[in-house]
Amino acid sequence: MSPPRGLPPAVFADAFPFHLWLDAELRVIQAGAVLRRLLPELRPGAAALKLLRLSQPACEPTPEALRAIEQAVELVYDDMDMRIRGQLLVLEDDTLLLLLWPTINDEDELAALGLSLDDFPHHSTLRPQLALLRELWDSLQESQDLVVDLEAEHRQLLQSRRRIDLLLQHTPLGIIDWNNDGRITAWNPAAAAIFAVPEARAIGSGIEVLGIERLSSHEHSQDYPVDELLGHTGERVITEHLRGQQKVLGAWHNTPLFDSEGRPLGTTSVVRDVTESVRVEQTRRERQRLEGLALLAGGIAH
Structure with missing residues (x-):
């Protein structure tokens, strides 16, 4: 037989x-x-x-x-x-x-049964199947490692985002984001206080919502058209507007934003209320001027 x-x-x-x-x-x-x-x-x-x-x-x-x-x-x-x-x-x-x-589902199971690949003839499909399973397992492990890394990065991003949100909510500096059309997309509480404009009214509005009456260089030596405010980047400019009956001075720093390919995303403006500091500086200079005049007058009298 x-x-x-x-x-x-x-x-x-x-x-x-x-x-x-x-x-x-x-x-x-x-x-x-x-x-x-x-x-x-x-x-x-x-x-x-x-x-x-x-x-x-x-x-x-x-x-x-x-x-x-x-x-x-x-x-x-x-x-x-x-x-x-x-x-x-x-x-x-x-x-x-x-x-x-x-x-056989994996090489560990193969070993547990006391078998090896040498126990299978070359025409067996087990060899390519185990190779494929090993590749899939390695890919799964890499994917799981990637998920762990991404979750850790996500947690870090959330923590960073919370810190940034806290900073935006509590900083005395006004933070304003503008899109490429010159419309406001972000408006923090300090900006609302400086310009007396609530967030609901500011979002989506243009520069006119700020009520700016004058735009000048830092030393007030040159005035610019108000609608050119966002075009002044890399330099400090001063704006004047009324908050009720009070004249308010704002010192601006504008930073253009770009994506990874260099396309413009908009502009972020940081505004500080410098009304009091300018008043103090002007008072100091006036006092120095008067003191100089007094000394000059005293010298002439003698």
């Missing part, structure tokens, strides 16, 4: 290391070399389905039932929690040939 295709039994056992060849009474005629190594009890004459439990298909493990189905089968070796699947073939002499392969 010889396996199909006329191969000598030893050659067939090496080519299909997990096969089972059963006689009409489901006794072992021959088992694959690796399967024999894992289950030495599968010697010729042994009752195969007393050692291996038929999991699929759901039928009685009798010779008649198995010869009637001739389809894919799954056997389980409970002592090792090993599942072997394959195709059931009914041969002309009513013997059964099961071309089986263990179900």
Whole structure:
């Protein structure tokens, strides 16, 4: 008796290391070399389905039932929690040939069963499957590491954002964001206090909402058109506006914003109320002038 295709039994056992060849009474005629190594009890004459439990298909493990189905089968070796699947073939002499392969999900499971890739012939699909699984596992690990890194960065960004929000809410400096159309997109409480304009009214408005009456250089030596305010970047300019009946002076620093490709995003303005400091400086200069005149007058008198 010889396996199909006329191969000598030893050659067939090496080519299909997990096969089972059963006689009409489901006794072992021959088992694959690796399967024999894992289950030495599968010697010729042994009752195969007393050692291996038929999991699929759901039928009685009798010779008649198995010869009637001739389809894919799954056997389980409970002592090792090993599942072997394959195709059931009914041969002309009513013997059964099961071309089986263990179900392996990863290299750890392979090692746990006492197997290695060398136990599988080159025509087995396990090698590329395990390589693909390893690649997928590595990709999954990289993705999980990336998620952890992104979550950490996200937490840091949230913390930075909270600090920036606190700064914007409590700084005495007015912070105003403008889009490319010269419309206000951000307006902090200090800006609302300096210009006496609530946020709801400021957002979406243009420069006219500020009520600026004069725009000049830092030293007040040159006046500019008010609508050129946002065009003055890299230098300090002074604005004048009324808050009620009080004249308010604002010192401006404008910074243009760009995206990563150099496209303009708008402008951020930082405004400080310098009304009191300018008044103090003017008073100091006036006092110095008067003191100088007094000294000059005293010198002439003598």
